[in-house]
Amino acid sequence: MGHVIVVDLGFGDAGKGTVVDRLCEAAGVAAVVRFNGGAQAAHNVVAxxxxxxxxxxxxxxxxxxxxRTHLSRFMLVDPLALAAEAGHLRALGVPDAxxxxxxxxDALLTTPYHRAANRAREAARGAARHGSCGMGIGETASYALAHDDAPRAGDCLSPARLRRRLAALRDWYLAAFPSGGDVPDVDACADAxxxxxxxxxxxGGGHLHRLLREGDVVFEGAQGVLLDEWxxxxxxxxxxxxxxxNAETLLAEAGETATRLxxxxxxxxxxxxGPFVTEDARLTATLPEAHNGTGPWQGAFRVGHLDAVALRYALELTGGVDGLAVTHLDVAGARPDLRVCRAYAIGERRVERLEPGPPGDLDRQAALTGRLFDARPVYAPLGRAEETIADVLDVPIVLRSYGPTAADKAVSGQPLGRNPGALRSAV
Structure with missing residues (x-):
C-alpha cells in the first residue's frame, strides 16, 4: 500500500478512525503512528x-x-487514560494492545494537574468558553512552551527526575488556580x-525509522484542519x-514520503x-449520533451542510491532497434535502475563497473568525454526493465509505501510496 497520512479536512469527526481501520487491513501494514493531539481524540471504530x-x-x-501503534514525539501522552483504554481493548478481546x-x-506527558488546570481555566471563561474537551491538552502544550522542565515520556525512566518535574508542575497549578479542583499528590502520580x-x-527517534523500513505505516491525525492551532x-x-x-517532518527525517489522504x-x-456557516438545526435534530452528543466541556454536537468554501480553504492551507476518503455516503443517499455551500454571502460580497495566512498570525485568524460569524451560505442541491465533492474540490475520491465497518468501504482509483504527489490537488 505504501505509507499514508490520514487527515480530517473539517472540524473533526469525519471518520478518520474507521478509514485507518480499513487501511490497516491491507497486507504489509506494520504500524499506525499518531502525530498530533492526545487523549482527547475520539476515533470510533466498529470491527x-x-x-x-x-x-x-x-x-x-x-x-x-x-x-502496532507508535506515539511520536508530537503526541501528548496521558498514561492514565492510556491504561483505561487498554483495559477496554482487553475486554474486547485485544489483550496485547x-x-x-x-x-x-520526547513525547509530552499529560497529567492530572494539566487536566485540572484546563477545566479551571475553561470554567472561568463562562459564556465565552472556547469549547475544550477538558482533558488538559492545551495546558500540556502551553506549559511546555513556558517551562523547559515539562514532563516527558522519557522522564518515566528516571524516578527522581519525574518526581521533581511533577512537583514543579503541581506547584504551578496550585499557584495559578488556588480555587481549582483537588489533584493527587506527587507520589501517587509518579507511581502511576x-x-x-x-x-x-x-x-528514541530511530525506532520510527526502523518501523518505516519494516512495512507500510499509516499516520493517523487527530481533530481536523479547521481546528488547527495556527x-x-x-x-x-x-x-x-x-x-x-508533523507527519511529513517525521517522514522527512527518515528519508521517506507518503500519500496524503x-x-x-x-x-x-x-x-x-465557533463559526459554522452551514449549520442547520434541523439536521442536528434529525442526524443524531450515539457517540457524539453534548459534553460538559466540549459543548453541543452540531450538524450542517457540506461546506465547499471551508474545505477548499483546508486543502489550500495544507498544500493539497493526493486523494479523498469520503464517509457517510449512505446518509447522503438517504437524505435528498442535503445541500452544498458553494460560496458565502458576507454583506454585499460573494466569497468563494478564504485566503490562508502565515502561521502564527492569530490576530488575522481572529478577524477571519469574526467575518465567518456574519457569513451566510449560498447553497445548491448536493445531488450525487461523490460527484459533487469531486467537482467542487477538484480532487479524486479514492476511498468511499457507506457504513461504520471496513466491509462498508471501497478503495478505488490509483493504489494508495504508490506515487505520492502524483494526484496532488493543484489548489
Missing part, C-alpha cells in the same frame, strides 16, 4: 464482527492482529507513571498542528462553539 471501540491514543488499526505500543521518549514505563516500550478559526481551535506537517463527510459537523 467487522461488531466490536466497537473509541480509539484515543492507540492507533485505530489495533483490531487488526500484529498492527500495550505489547504492540511504543512511545517516543512509573508503572506505565514498566509496561510499555519508551524509545490556521483554524481562532480562538475556537486546538493547541495542536492538525495538518500534514484527506477525510471528509458528505455533510459537515462541529463540536462546541
Amino acid at each position: 467487522r464482527d461488531g466490536r466497537a471501540h473509541t480509539f484515543a491514543q492507540f492507533g485505530s488499526g489495533t483490531f487488526t492482529p500484529g498492527v 500495550l505489547d504492540r505500543l511504543t512511545v517516543d521518549r 507513571f512509573l508503572a506505565f514505563a514498566e509496561r510499555v516500550r519508551i524509545v 490556521h483554524g478559526f481562532h480562538p475556537y481551535t486546538t493547541w495542536s498542528t492538525t495538518t500534514f506537517a 484527506g477525510v471528509l463527510r458528505t455533510y459537515a459537523t462541529r463540536h462546541g462553539p
Whole structure:
C-alpha cells in the first residue's frame, strides 16, 4: 500500500478512525503512528464482527492482529487514560494492545494537574468558553512552551527526575488556580507513571525509522484542519498542528514520503462553539449520533451542510491532497434535502475563497473568525454526493465509505501510496 497520512479536512469527526481501520487491513501494514493531539481524540471504530471501540491514543488499526501503534514525539501522552483504554481493548478481546505500543521518549506527558488546570481555566471563561474537551491538552502544550522542565515520556525512566518535574508542575497549578479542583499528590502520580514505563516500550527517534523500513505505516491525525492551532478559526481551535506537517517532518527525517489522504463527510459537523456557516438545526435534530452528543466541556454536537468554501480553504492551507476518503455516503443517499455551500454571502460580497495566512498570525485568524460569524451560505442541491465533492474540490475520491465497518468501504482509483504527489490537488 505504501505509507499514508490520514487527515480530517473539517472540524473533526469525519471518520478518520474507521478509514485507518480499513487501511490497516491491507497486507504489509506494520504500524499506525499518531502525530498530533492526545487523549482527547475520539476515533470510533466498529470491527467487522461488531466490536466497537473509541480509539484515543492507540492507533485505530489495533483490531487488526500484529498492527502496532507508535506515539511520536508530537503526541501528548496521558498514561492514565492510556491504561483505561487498554483495559477496554482487553475486554474486547485485544489483550496485547500495550505489547504492540511504543512511545517516543520526547513525547509530552499529560497529567492530572494539566487536566485540572484546563477545566479551571475553561470554567472561568463562562459564556465565552472556547469549547475544550477538558482533558488538559492545551495546558500540556502551553506549559511546555513556558517551562523547559515539562514532563516527558522519557522522564518515566528516571524516578527522581519525574518526581521533581511533577512537583514543579503541581506547584504551578496550585499557584495559578488556588480555587481549582483537588489533584493527587506527587507520589501517587509518579507511581502511576512509573508503572506505565514498566509496561510499555519508551524509545528514541530511530525506532520510527526502523518501523518505516519494516512495512507500510499509516499516520493517523487527530481533530481536523479547521481546528488547527495556527490556521483554524481562532480562538475556537486546538493547541495542536492538525495538518500534514508533523507527519511529513517525521517522514522527512527518515528519508521517506507518503500519500496524503484527506477525510471528509458528505455533510459537515462541529463540536462546541465557533463559526459554522452551514449549520442547520434541523439536521442536528434529525442526524443524531450515539457517540457524539453534548459534553460538559466540549459543548453541543452540531450538524450542517457540506461546506465547499471551508474545505477548499483546508486543502489550500495544507498544500493539497493526493486523494479523498469520503464517509457517510449512505446518509447522503438517504437524505435528498442535503445541500452544498458553494460560496458565502458576507454583506454585499460573494466569497468563494478564504485566503490562508502565515502561521502564527492569530490576530488575522481572529478577524477571519469574526467575518465567518456574519457569513451566510449560498447553497445548491448536493445531488450525487461523490460527484459533487469531486467537482467542487477538484480532487479524486479514492476511498468511499457507506457504513461504520471496513466491509462498508471501497478503495478505488490509483493504489494508495504508490506515487505520492502524483494526484496532488493543484489548489
